Amino acid sequence: MKKLSLFLAALLTAAGAAAQNPTAYFMEGSTLRSQFNPAFAPLRGYVNIPGLGSLDISQTGNLALDNILYPRGGRLVTLIDSSVSAADALANLESNNLLSTGSRVNLIGFGAFTRNHKNFWSFDLNLRADMDAQLPYSLFEFIKRGQDGNISNIGIAVETYLEAAFSYSFPLLDDRLYIGVRGKFLAGAARAQLNYDRFDVALDEERWVIDAAGRLDITGAGLEIDYGTNDRGEQVFKPGDIDLNPTRPVGYGFAVDLGATYDILPNLQASLAVNDLGFISWSKGDTAVGNSAKNLTFTGVEVVEGQAVPQPEFDLDVLEFTPGAAAGSTRMLRASINAGLEYELWRHKIGIGLLYTARIREFKTLHNITGSVNFHPVRWFTLTGSYSVIDNRGGAVGLALNLCPNWINFFLATDLLTSKHTPQWVPVKQSNMHFTLGIGVPIGKRSHRIAAYVREDDKR
Template sequence: MKRRNKIAAALLFAASIPAVSTWAQNSLRSAYFLEGYTYRHQMNPAFASERNYVGMPVLGNFNIGLQSNIGVSNFLYKLPNGDLTTFLNGSVSSGEFLDGLKNRNRLNLDVDMNIISFGFHKWGGFNTFDLSIKSGTRANLPKDLFEFAKVGMQGGHSEYNLEDMGMYSNSYAEIALGHSRKIMDKLTVGAKVKFLLGIYNADFHINDMKLVMSDDKWLVSGDGEFSTAGIVDIPTKLKTKDVTDDYGNIHQETEEELDFDNIGTGDAIGGFGMAFDFGATYQLREDLELSMAVLDLGWISYKNAVQSAMAMEPWEFDGFHDIPFDSDKAAPGMSIEDQIDNLTDDPGRLISNESTG
């Protein structure tokens, strides 16, 4: 068979709702140019396999993709004796570690696992069926976050500003039906319809967070949003707090906040949606084929989503107080166990519930 030079003009469009993205297209890109690659139709539905096929569950098509603007060498360092250590080791200077980071450090992780797939020639063209599980996670971590982890407090007072920090994760099952056929001697077109079953969706974004550290206390304040839906169920609980009005009068108000202590299991299928792929190939010359595709044009809508925002008042930690020698004789809420529990629970109260739907 003659070697063919391909020009791939793949136009990858994602929906305005980020539940469906180009995660499904993170298969091995080099395989796009291999005529014998069975799953080329996932990158352009106009591509047809030369023969019928049945894919083995999981092993038939399993892809993991990791993309980042930083590498493992930014976090692992070699000691003089040849052993490896992390950036937290005192032998690694803060300057050496921080100089290798970006102001915005990005990490993308994608998993595409095939469950059932097959393709066959029938009805005047080539037909495909795929059942797969797809997952994608996006993280954006500012440099100050790693500086806080490495340096901590210096000189009795330190401030860190964490801006534009967030993480987005989405997992869903996809049932895809595709068909491609020649409509002219040199022109082949294809289309695919996808039924999407949402498993889990979470979006956590901090617009601005300030961390102030001093010898006597820590203060954390910020502005951000958090939403979650799907198989992980984060319930809400009521919180009562004292509020002072403009006249100095104190009254109590009740608001909802997320209850991270009682995270449970929600619906296995928490959302539904659809997506479409369209593609075409044109044999311009014997050794030149043009290809174009529009992929993942669609959406997923989740039910029972929880949306929350960071509370306006800052969280303050000023140490442990009045810890008795005998914890069994401690006043209510003052034992070391109670105070440690409060230390782990209080930061979660920065996030208050806005609405569910």
């Protein structure tokens, strides 16, 4: 039990720490907008500050952080910790608990308008990471209460890769329609997937019986496993016995982003994009596979009214795997769809926007609707306020700021400012969180895409 608890605690803590921010979608002028839709463009060309050009971190799912982290004795502990009662830990869990995190760090980024001030091209080198976890209520009930039952659909998937992307957008139909395409070459750094299709726990008066079937599949450079031997003389390993040294790619792939904007009326624009349509093929030679098929019995358990009292403290060997045959694999990326509608008022100084987003994650597709009010009284300043409804479960208030005068391009967007925080400044009461930051230097020609921003003497 201790090893399973430590494993889940590490997962939940990592998930609580960390993709696209819907508040930033209508953040006019920012260099980040084209990541949502390659048909978008900033107001000027740019060169990003390496590592700070665009930092985008998000967490989505159906769990708020205060369902995972609890203050105890001046520190934060996970719901697995013994200081958290079973009643508190289980009170707000769903039947199927989903956690998804994503991050994108821009390492190199630059772009510019062509001679006509309307066609725009850009190049970006990004480091990306995604994690998805699916943890059923019955698993936590077993850990906290010693409750038996049929536990299934435990899954964890992690993927990191480097993305080199070139995008180009151009006008059609007398500038009413803009088309954008981004081609992306992908180099996989590491990936892992753990699934338990069966984790059944039976309890009688004096013993536990656990019947589990699972699989661990991991790919990474410098993959080394410290194998051991079980009681039957079989070669086995556990997740803690795996060591990686991700200094080179272990998979390659390709993806595209496709986008368009269309001016339905002079002040009404619709936009649509499908992002991350692609795959990564992972190397067979850098992959390790483990299978877990366990039927374990633990005796000496006191049972009162169908539950173990006290909670048993045994070393759960169900996370022990026997080596399997490795194979190369091709896996699709986690694609997303963005569909927006924005109406401009008062000579392009105020915009009202509505955005629908669908993100196809490992275990479930997540849906999001965001309404926003966008203030841009001058072309180098945009302030956005938004409210998002996530999967019909609740909402989040977002704020975004973009500054793009002649000497800097700075943007910041988050939906954490209005949320409740712990003394450790960890946001709670919110199951979906986003943070976006970017700093760059404007260069080259200014855009002529927005008529209200074009000056007669604006030749650069």
